[in-house]
Amino acid sequence: MTAASELTDHTGYWMRMVSNAVSQEFARKVSGEDVTVAEWSFMRALYEVEPTPPSVLAERMGMTKGAISKLAERLVAKGLVERTENQRDKRAHSLSLTKEGRAKIPVLASLADKNDAEFFGVLTKEEHKTLDRILRLLAERRELKSTPVD
Numbered sequence: 001m002t003a004a005s006e007l008t009d010h011t012g013y014w015m016r017m018v019s020n021a022v023s024q025e026f027a028r029k030v031s032g033e034d035v036t037v038a039e040w041s042f043m044r045a046l047y048e049v050e051p052t053p054p055s056v057l058a059e060r061m062g063m064t065k066g067a068i069s070k071l072a073e074r075l076v077a078k079g080l081v082e083r084t085e086n087q088r089d090k091r092a093h094s095l096s097l098t099k100e101g102r103a104k105i106p107v108l109a110s111l112a113d114k115n116d117a118e119f120f121g122v123l124t125k126e127e128h129k130t131l132d133r134i135l136r137l138l139a140e141r142r143e144l145k146s147t148p149v150d
Contacts, residue, residue, distance in 0.1 A: 018119075023148075026115040030108060034078065038149035040108050042071045043080065043097060045147065047105050051084055051094035062146030080104065 007013050027037050035043070045061050046052060052060075058068040072095055075081035080101035086092035097105070120128050138144075 022115065022119050025118070026112065029111045029115055033104060033108060033111070035080070035104070035108065038071055039075055039078075039080075040112075041147050041149045042068070042075065043101055043105060043108070046081070046095060046097055047102070050096040052096075053092065053094050057095065063149070075101070 023037065030037060030040050041061070042057075045057060049056075049060075054068045054072060055065055057063075058065045061068070072081055072083070076083060080098055082096055082098050083093045084096060086094065120131070123131065
């Protein structure tokens with residue numbers, strides 16, 4: 001019988017364990033504000049660059065136009081995002097946060113900050129900086145650009 005490494009021998013195993021725990025708790029927190037993690041990511045990406053065409057948002061977030069359209073539909077239905085028709089090209093439109101959507105951003109950002117503090121507060125400041133630096137370095141070297149939404 002060929003030897004097989006243990007699950008716990010893999011860095012990816014530990015990263016996924018922590019990532020799942022952080023993500024699931026954050027999803028629980030934002031659900032209290034009637035949004036999903038994907039919707040929060042979409043709204044936050046829109047926050048400082050509105051109005052924005054969906055294609056620009058898709059590129060910025062590293063998502064497909066179809067995924068952006070689905071998120072936009074859900075957020076329009078919730079009254080958090082609005083579409084504005086392009087006056088020169090009636091087929092084109094831009095997306096913006098509504099007044100209600102804009103007001104949710106600081107609330108949701110505070111929940112994200114709280115979630116980070118709860119999970120990573122067990123690390124020293126230096127350990128946290130090191131972890132952050134290594135994860136950013138991995139993302140950069142692997143050219144990871146897609147916004148994690150699930």
